[in-house]
Amino acid sequence: MRNCIRLSFALAGLICASTSWAFAQAQPAEVSSPQITRAIDESSRVTLAGNTRREANKANDRGAVPDGLVLDHMQLLLRRPAAQEQVLEKAIDGLYDRGSSSFHRWFTAGQLGQEFGPAAQDVHAVTAWLGAKGFTVNAVDPTAMVVDFSGTAGQIRSALHTEIHYLNVKGATHLANMSDPQIPAALAPAVAGIVSLHDFRPRRLSKPRPKYTFTAGGYTYQAVVPADLATIYDLKPLFAAGITGKGETVVVIEDTDVYTAADWTTFRSTFGLSGYTFGSFTTVHPNTASSHANCTDPGVNSDDIEAILDAEWASATAPNAAIQLASCNNTRTTFGGLIALQNLLNGATPPPIVSISYGECEAYNGAAANAAYYTAYQQAAAEGVSVFVAAGDEGAASCDAGEAAAFQGIAVSGFASTPYNVAVGGTDFGDTFAGTNNSYWSKTNSALYGSALSYVPEIPWNDSCAGTLGAIAITGSPVTYGAKGFCNTWFGRQFLEVVAGSGGPSGCATGVSSPTSYAAVSGSCKGYPKPSWQAGVVGIPADGKRDIPDVSLFAADGVWGHYYVVCYSDPWGGGAPCTGAPANWAGAGGTSFASPILAAMQALVDQKKAARQGNPNPVYYALAAGEYGAAGNPNCNSTLGKAVKSTCVFYDVTLGDMDVNCLGPINCYLPSGYDGVLSTSDAAYLPAYTTKTGWDFATGIGTVNANNLVNAWP
Secondary structure: OOOOEEOOOOOOOEEOHHHHHHHHHHOOEOOOOOOOOOOOOOOOEEEOOOOOOOOOOOOOEEEEOOOOOEEEEEEEEEOOOHHHHHHHHHHHHHHOOOOOOOOOOOOOHHHHHHHHOOEHHHHHHHHHHHHHOOOEEEEEOOOOOEEEEEEEHHHHHHHHOOOEEEEEEOOEEEEEEOOOOEEEHHHHHHEEEEOOOOOOOOEEOOEEOOOOHHHOOOOOOEEEOHHHHHHHOOOHHHHHOOOOOOOOEEEEEEOOOOOOOHHHHHHHHHOOOOOOOOOEEEEEOOOOOOOOOOOOOOOOOOOHHHHHHHHHHHHHHOOOOEEEEEEOOOOOOOOHHHHHHHHHHOOOOOOOEEEEOEEOEHHHHOHHHHHHHHHHHHHHHHHOOEEEEEOOOEOOEHHHOOOOOEOOOOEOEOOOOOOOOEEEEEEEEOHHHHOOHHHHEOOOOOOOOOOEOOOOOEEEOEOOOOOHHHHHHHHOOOOOOOOOOHHHOOOHHHHOOOOEOOOEEOOOOEOOOOOOOOOOOOOOOEOOEOOOOOOOOOOOOOOOEOEEOOEEEEOOOOOOOEEEEEOOOOHHHOOOOOOOOHHHOEEEEOHHHHHHHHHHHHHHHHHHHOOOOOOOHHHHHHHHHHHHOOOOOHHHEHHHHHHOOOOOOEEEOOOOEOOOEEOOOOOEEOOOOOOEEEEOOOOOOOEOOEOOOOOEOOOEOOEEOHHHHHHHOO
16 A cells, blocks of 8 residues: 655645654754755756666667556665765764774764754655655655655656666666656755666676686696685784684675575585684575665575675685675665665664675766765765775776677776775786796695695786786787787687776766767766875875775686686586585686675774774775885885785785777777777877786785784774
8 A cells, every 4th residue: 555645745744654654763864954945846847867877778678668567665865965964074084083082983874864864854855745746655764865665667757757668788678767867846955866767787796717718738727715815815824813703794795695505614614614613604684674674585596606705705714704695685676785785784783894796887877876875885984884895897997897898988886986985906816927836836735725825926807808918928019909919819809808807087976977978987977086095105196086996806717827716506507516626616706706805804803903993995095105105115016926025914016907908989099900908098008007006096005915904903
């Protein structure tokens, strides 16, 4: 039965008892000034620009969905007054200032609503309008920022002046709004947007290990197992000292369950982790008093490899920690992972650490969805929750994921580019390129299948022909572009793929990407401004933008012979039985691995400090600034490998690039030949992007010595 809301279209609407509980839960701020100050006039409307997928076009259109099609648990994102937003940002800065009296005095979701939320009058006006247009207002969250509502396609057309149509995109059926939604102009000051009116889902950021047929003839793979991870990133001294994640919880955010929890148990027992008896794995589908049961069990879907690898490798890094998989079913319009995250943050006890291994480029994510992730991560930072997000697996071309070439220019993931999360990039090991495999890997495995002998030098993860190291290894020349460049050779064309660890400047977090432009970052697009803590490290560009990644870890899928082992037995998802030697198990790479591993390293920090730390980035950058100084620290250069200084917190990756091949007129250097390389200039070779001393777009600060990080944490 639809909730009843009557409205006279003045500001003080009469709200039936069936929905008044939602507002009691939200308790929006009385300190905020109302932004809705005039009566609603349906003839005076504004467009919520930047909220139509590029795929919603005439070529893909297959007609309108039935008017009666129900879209459950849509989200309307509200907006704080600008002055109140500034007050909140200053308050969050105080939480991370060791000289402040508010240092680490975290907020609750309810306090955020009371002290910083939109005015109660605004919340009532918006929800009353939704009710009057026939929608069911399910709930308002405790921060008073998110309204959960349901309705039909016909109601969306009538109220929001946009039609929901079926689309056929690359052979798959989708539904989406065909134009940007509209709302009455009177409501616009308090409304950030409708988070989603389509069913396009973010992509999981893992890459199954390819079968590189050209590597036949004695080529050796070094499959990375937990024992190798512990050796390479110096986890062993922490484990010996009892810093194992005991008493800590790491949550991995998903939209699926695992195929079987037995895979996690087998992974642990095979690799010697089951002796850490406090380690556990549970699955939850979080709901709160204010969520109106918007989280339901998603069951097992095609993302289940993501769920199990996140859980297994978080456990490999913090073997005594509680690993919790939080998943919600996708609604027709809302990503289940976002619902799970929001409900956890709105719960009585938000988790200390979460990892998210999904992504979508800022321009495709859309203005309202970008704002929704910004708002959720901002809430996390205010509550002391550390949020780790995979930076992406497409180099600097995140809008071209899954394509054979970059067409739309430089772009980054909107899931990873906010100032309130750690964006985790990806590396590969550089020993194969250097011809030093035998120096870093034993010819025989230990009882736990480990073979790494020490820290291994790292390079950016890059599967594309545009990577100069691959070109040098095959042709002896670093030239990747032009008719005679590696990408235009017979051999190089086997590597025409947009696959590499991601990074770049935020470019379209706000504003509108022009649908008529080849470039995804176009029109009125703007990136997030550079956060105050992203400073002080040599190499950080003075571009005024939030730049990613922050930190990187190994994430490769085998192109140089190194990949992660996963116990993933789902035969319908491409898994393999977890029996016999792990060389026959499933293997993969991707920043999907790097994110939960770094998140679990944070659990070791939290255990040592006996407290949650919130957003780790201010500490990361301060430590890196001290280590690298004004000109970099040659003793911490990753190329030194086992000779790197033992006290380094970060390893500075300075060899290689994450450049990918491209076609088209945007950010593509194509002087001759068929395939070009992604470049910040169309007229000159300025690859996007190379490593350099200190911070760079390819690997951020660099990679981590976990033992030194934990012990250097202030």
